[in-house]
Amino acid sequence: MPPLLSIDAVSKSFAAHRALAEVDLAVEAGEFIALLGPSGCGKTTLLRCIAGFLTPDAGRIRIEDDDITHAPPYRRPLNTVFQSYALFPHMSVADNVGYGPRRAGAGRREAQERANEALALVGLEEMGTRLPSALSGGQQQRVALARAIVNRPKLLLLDEPLSALDLKLRRRMQIELKHIQEKLGIAFIFVTHDQEEAMAMADRIVVMNAGRIEQTGTPEAIYRAPATRFVAEFVGEPNLIPLEPAGPGRARLALGGAELPAASGMRFAMARPEDIVLIDGSVPDDVATFPGTVEEVLAIGPLTTLFVRCGAAVLKVARLGMSGAELAPGSTVTLGLRPAALHLIAE
Known part of the structure; x- marks a missing residue:
């Protein structure tokens, strides 16, 4: 039919x-x-x-x-x-x-x-x-x-x-x-x-x-x-992290240096703001970490978005239930993400 x-x-x-x-x-x-x-x-x-x-x-x-x-x-x-x-x-x-x-x-x-x-x-x-x-x-x-x-x-x-x-x-x-x-x-x-x-x-x-x-x-x-x-x-607020070649079928995150499987031609790893975590304490084995400095805090109702500078990049980190006053601009933080959860994009 x-x-x-x-x-x-x-x-x-x-x-x-x-x-x-x-x-x-x-x-x-x-x-x-x-x-x-x-x-x-x-x-x-x-x-x-x-x-x-x-x-x-x-x-x-x-x-x-x-x-x-x-x-x-x-x-x-x-x-x-x-x-x-x-x-x-x-x-x-x-x-x-x-x-x-x-x-x-x-x-x-x-x-x-x-x-x-x-x-x-x-x-x-x-x-x-x-x-x-x-x-x-x-x-x-x-x-x-x-x-x-x-x-x-x-x-x-x-x-x-x-x-x-x-x-x-x-x-x-x-x-x-x-x-x-x-x-x-x-x-x-x-x-x-x-x-x-x-x-x-x-x-x-x-x-x-x-x-x-x-x-x-x-x-x-x-x-x-x-x-x-x-x-x-166009859809949502992505964090696009550049990838570097790391051998056949592998790529390395430009932030943190973690390696992950990647087909040839993949140029970016996408993480949504809600997928990046603030690390405070022990770090699980499958989480890649990198330091950053809070540049801006945007609180709208129950949702707080942090704009965190990590080297040359500014990453967006979204959190529910955080007042926004807990982390002021200039605060040093450690961010974490699971490379296996990233989505890879060619262009």
């Missing part, structure tokens, strides 16, 4: 700028996919090619066995939720949601029933008679979502729909959006530049850079085993 969505070698250019370069991607039914990357990486261009608002210069887009590469948007079994919500200001909430079924040929009563079902799914069944202007930003976002799902498309595209919301509301909507997606069983493709948003919601993350896919994987794989230096630095 073919994937729900197949993208094969899709390219798109605008004048001399190549926005997409032979992108390949497969999306299964019911998956929540996040397209993640910086501004200008090609994620919105890819979404618009899937939606039919742009036509690729090369490549093919299929939904199951149907080639939709050149099909107009209204001929595709999908829907899109935009960043601006694009609600009709003169229509009630219920009429906004019922607009899709009416366009598809449903009678007024059937359209109303389906609109009420969709509004109940997003928790707005009591607000059908209001105008969009009477709703909060989060409520308008849910109306836009209800309008997009009322016809039960096979695929829903979301173009940064939470970016206009404040932080607290955005986090609550992330949870609600994921619950709605799981309840419906519809595949979602969600465009975002917010790594935390992608990590919180997606089954798989597609990290894009300069029109290409750098890596596709689960949030855990993207965070713990980035394929490239770009992915490591």
